[in-house]
Amino acid sequence: MKIDIVGKRYWWFALSLVFILPGLFSIVTEGLKLGIDFTGGTIWELQMSRPVEPAQVDAVLGQFGYGDALVQTSQNNGIIIRMKELKEGSDTKAQISNALTAKFGATKELEFQAVGPSLGVEIRNRAMVAIVLASIGVLIYIAYAFRNTQNPILYGIAAIIAMLHDVTILVGIFSILGWVSGVEVDSLFVTAVLTVIGFSVHDTIVVFDRIRENLGHRAGRSFEEVVNYSVVQTVVRSLNTSLTVVFTLVALYLFGGESTRWFVFALLIGIICGTYSSIFNASQVLVVWENREIHRFIARLRGGLQRQATTRV
Amino acid sequence: MRGFRWNTWYTFAFIVLLTLSAAWIDIPGDRIDPFGWKQHVFVHQGLDLQGGLQVVLQAKPAPGQSVSSGTLQGTLTTIKRRVNGLGVSEPLVQTRGSDQIVVELPGVDNPANAVKVLQQTALLEIIDPKGQQLAPGTVVTTNLGGPENVNGAATPGATPGATPGATPGATPAAGTTGATPAPTGPVYQTIVTGADLKDAFPTTDNIGQLVVGFTLKSSAADKFYQFTSSHLNQPMSIVIDKTVISSPTIQGAIRDSGQISGVPATQVNDLALQLKSGALAVPLEVIQSQVVGPTLGQDSIDKSIIAGIAGLAIVGLFMILFYRLPGVMSVFALLIYTALVFALFQLIPVTLTLAGIAGFILSIGMAVDANVLIFARLKEELRMGHPVRRAVDAGFDHAWPSIRDSNISTMITSAILFWFGRYTGASIIQGFALTLFVGVSVSMFTAITVTRTFLRLLLSQTWIHNHWWFGVEATSMPLPNPREAAGD
Numbered sequence A: 001m002k003i004d005i006v007g008k009r010y011w012w013f014a015l016s017l018v019f020i021l022p023g024l025f026s027i028v029t030e031g032l033k034l035g036i037d038f039t040g041g042t043i044w045e046l047q048m049s050r051p052v053e054p055a056q057v058d059a060v061l062g063q064f065g066y067g068d069a070l071v072q073t074s075q076n077n078g079i080i081i082r083m084k085e086l087k088e089g090s091d092t093k094a095q096i097s098n099a100l101t102a103k104f105g106a107t108k109e110l111e112f113q114a115v116g117p118s119l120g121v122e123i124r125n126r127a128m129v130a131i132v133l134a135s136i137g138v139l140i141y142i143a144y145a146f147r148n149t150q151n152p153i154l155y156g157i158a159a160i161i162a163m164l165h166d167v168t169i170l171v172g173i174f175s176i177l178g179w180v181s182g183v184e185v186d187s188l189f190v191t192a193v194l195t196v197i198g199f200s201v202h203d204t205i206v207v208f209d210r211i212r213e214n215l216g217h218r219a220g221r222s223f224e225e226v227v228n229y230s231v232v233q234t235v236v237r238s239l240n241t242s243l244t245v246v247f248t249l250v251a252l253y254l255f256g257g258e259s260t261r262w263f264v265f266a267l268l269i270g271i272i273c274g275t276y277s278s279i280f281n282a283s284q285v286l287v288v289w290e291n292r293e294i295h296r297f298i299a300r301l302r303g304g305l306q307r308q309a310t311t312r313v
Numbered sequence B: 001m002r003g004f005r006w007n008t009w010y011t012f013a014f015i016v017l018l019t020l021s022a023a024w025i026d027i028p029g030d031r032i033d034p035f036g037w038k039q040h041v042f043v044h045q046g047l048d049l050q051g052g053l054q055v056v057l058q059a060k061p062a063p064g065q066s067v068s069s070g071t072l073q074g075t076l077t078t079i080k081r082r083v084n085g086l087g088v089s090e091p092l093v094q095t096r097g098s099d100q101i102v103v104e105l106p107g108v109d110n111p112a113n114a115v116k117v118l119q120q121t122a123l124l125e126i127i128d129p130k131g132q133q134l135a136p137g138t139v140v141t142t143n144l145g146g147p148e149n150v151n152g153a154a155t156p157g158a159t160p161g162a163t164p165g166a167t168p169g170a171t172p173a174a175g176t177t178g179a180t181p182a183p184t185g186p187v188y189q190t191i192v193t194g195a196d197l198k199d200a201f202p203t204t205d206n207i208g209q210l211v212v213g214f215t216l217k218s219s220a221a222d223k224f225y226q227f228t229s230s231h232l233n234q235p236m237s238i239v240i241d242k243t244v245i246s247s248p249t250i251q252g253a254i255r256d257s258g259q260i261s262g263v264p265a266t267q268v269n270d271l272a273l274q275l276k277s278g279a280l281a282v283p284l285e286v287i288q289s290q291v292v293g294p295t296l297g298q299d300s301i302d303k304s305i306i307a308g309i310a311g312l313a314i315v316g317l318f319m320i321l322f323y324r325l326p327g328v329m330s331v332f333a334l335l336i337y338t339a340l341v342f343a344l345f346q347l348i349p350v351t352l353t354l355a356g357i358a359g360f361i362l363s364i365g366m367a368v369d370a371n372v373l374i375f376a377r378l379k380e381e382l383r384m385g386h387p388v389r390r391a392v393d394a395g396f397d398h399a400w401p402s403i404r405d406s407n408i409s410t411m412i413t414s415a416i417l418f419w420f421g422r423y424t425g426a427s428i429i430q431g432f433a434l435t436l437f438v439g440v441s442v443s444m445f446t447a448i449t450v451t452r453t454f455l456r457l458l459l460s461q462t463w464i465h466n467h468w469w470f471g472v473e474a475t476s477m478p479l480p481n482p483r484e485a486a487g488d
Helices: A009-029 A054-062 A091-104 A117-145 A152-181 A187-215 A223-255 A258-280 A282-290 A293-312 B003-026 B069-085 B111-119 B173-177 B218-230 B265-277 B294-323 B325-347 B354-367 B369-383 B388-421 B427-458
Strands: A041-048 A070-074 A078-083 A107-115 B052-059 B092-096 B100-106 B124-128 B187-193 B197-204 B210-216 B237-240 B243-246 B257-260 B284-292
Touching (some): A054 A070, A054 A078, A054 A091, A091 B111, A117 A187, A117 B284, A117 B388, A152 A187, A152 A258, A152 A282, A187 A223, A187 B388, A223 A258, A223 A282, A223 B369, A258 A282, A282 A293, B003 B325, B052 B069, B052 B111, B069 B100, B111 B284, B197 B265, B210 B218, B210 B265, B294 B325, B294 B354, B294 B369, B325 B354, B325 B427, B354 B427, B369 B427, B388 B427
Antiparallel strands (some): A041 A078, A041 A107, A070 A078, B052 B100, B052 B284, B124 B187, B197 B210, B210 B257
C-alpha cells in the first residue's frame, strides 16, 4: 500500500485556503476586537448582595461621567462593567463604589482591571515585535540546524509559511468570533499565538529532520518521493504528539478556570492547525520549490499571455 | 556483566535520588523537614491565584523635565519602603522601561488604599506652629509654600530650613501662580523635612505606650536641637502635604533621635510609614491596575488541579495503550517529570499564575513528545527485524536530533515570550514563558534519560524480548525502506 500525501499537495493547499480565506476576509474587513490590554479601559467585576438590573448600574455610573459603560450580569449576582479607564485609588472610583453600595447594598470586588490608553498602544506594538522576533529567531535557527542541506534557507522559509498558515487561521477565527460573539483579544491571546508559533515549528522540524536523514540515502529516488516517504513515516508520531497535547488542552478547557478558557481554545485551534500544516503543507512547500513548480507556473502564464498577445496582433 | 549495565545502575540510582529529593520538596508541610531547610521553599502564587493588586505607575515629571534613571531608582526605593510598610508577604517592585514602576502586592486587603499610599507625593515637614495647638487636618502655609503647590513642593531639590533666619512673613512664591487663591492664614516656619529624616519606626515609650520613634540625619540635628530646646513644652506640628497630621508637645530637647507620643495606637504604623517614606522624587500616575479577589483565585486553583490530574491520566492511558511497555516507562518518566518541574518551580522560584499552570499542564502533553518520537523509531526498528536491544538503542540515537531541534525552537519562542511578558503586566505572562521553558528543558531529561535507563534495566529480563511488549507483532514483515533498498 502506497500512501501519497505529497502528490495531492494542491488539494491540501486548497483545503487550507478554505479555512484561511474567511478568517482573512474577516481580519481585513472587521479586524480584531481588541481587549482593554490594547485599547485602554476598565473591566470591573463586582458581586452584589442582591440581583440588580444592568440599567440601574448604568444610571449610577452615568452620574460620574461613565454613562457609556457596558454592564453585564453574571452568575451569583455578579456584574461585569466595561468602561473607559477608571484609575485604581482615584477619588472617582471610591465615589462610584460608595454610590453602588448606597443603592444596592454591600458589594464585593471580584476583579478590577484598568489600563491607560497610551500603555495599550505600547503593548500592541510590543506584541507585534514579539511575533516578528519569534519568526526571525526560528528562521535563523532552522537555517542553522539544516546548514548541511543544499538549501538551508528553504527549510526555514517552508517552516515559516506553515507557521503563518497556523497563525492566520487562529487570528482569523478570533476575528470572526469577535463580531459574532464579542470575544476580545488580550495579551493572553498574544501568548497563545507565540506558543502556537513555537509548537508549529516544533512539529514541522520533526518532519524536516526525517527528510534530511532520508535524503542522505535516497538511492536514486526523486526528491518528491523521499519527502512523501518521510511524511508517511512521521505521520503517526505527528498525530500522537498532537493528540497528547490536545488531550491535556481539552482537560483544561473542560475543567480549568473560566478566565483561561479562550486562551486554551486558542491553543487548541493553533495546535490542530499546526499538526495539519506540518503533515500537509510544510514539506509540500519544499517540493513545490524544489520542482520549480512556481517558476513553471509563471513561465506558462507568461507564455499564455504572449500567445494571447501574438494572436491578437 | 557488561560495563554499560553498571553505568545504567548508576544512572538509575541518580534518577531515584533526584526523584526522592523532588518529592521531598513537593510534599507540603514540615513533618519531614527536621532541619527547617524547606522554610524558604514554597509555591509562589501569582496575583490571579491568591488575589491582590498589581499596579503600574508612570512617572509624570513637571513639563520640561525628564526622568533620569537616578530619579526613577530613588522613586523605586521610596515605593519599596512604602510597600514594606504595608506588610504584604511577597511584594514585587521593579522598574520597567525608563519611567515606569510595576508593583505587585499579593493578598493586599484594601487595594484602593494601597494605591493611595504608593502614589502619595508626600512632602513631610515639621513646623513651628508658633505656640498654637494645630488640630490634625488643618491646612497650613509654610515658608516652603502653601497647599496649592503641593506637587511642586515634592521636587527633591527643595531643601528646607536652608534659610533658618528667613522672615516668617515672607510671601510664598507659589502664591503668584494664581491657580488657587493663596490662603490668607499665617506662614509657618519649617524646621526639618522628610529629607532630613533618617528613620521612623513604631516603638514603645518608657510607660509601654505605642509611639513613633524617629532619628534625624546629623546635618539636621543641630537645627532641630536649637528649635526643641528653645520651645520646650510647646507644640510642634507634623505636616504632610501642608496638612497637619499630628501636633505633639515638645517634652525635651531633641538632637537626633526622638519619639512622637499621643498618636492613637491604630495610626502609629501609618505615621511611621509616612514619615519614613519621605517625599517621592516625582509624581506618579497609575496607568495600569489589576485587582483580583481572593475567592476567584482559590476557585481557579481547584479547577486547575482537576484539569492537571485529568490531563495526566488521559495522556498516561494513551501512551500505555499505544506503546505498551515503553508507554508504561514513559508514564513513570512523566510522573518524575511532574515532581521535578514542580520542585524546580519552588526552587527557582517561578511565580505560578493561571496561564503558568495552563503552560505546565500543556507541557505534560508536550513532555511525552520526545517519547513518542523515540518509541515510533523503536517500533520501526523492530519491524525491520532488529533485536530489541539494538532497536532500543537505535530508537534513542536516531530520535535525538529531532528532539533537540524541535525543542530549541520552543525555547526560542518562550524566551521571546518572557521579554514580551515584561511589558504586559509582569508576572502573568512571564510565568507562562518560564513554565514552558523549564518544562521543555526538564522533559528532555526525563523523556530521554529516564525512559532509556528503565528500558535498559529491563533488557536483562528474557520476557521483554517478546515484541508484543512493544506493540509490534513478532511475525510482521519489515516495511519497505529506502535504506535497505540502498543496500545500507
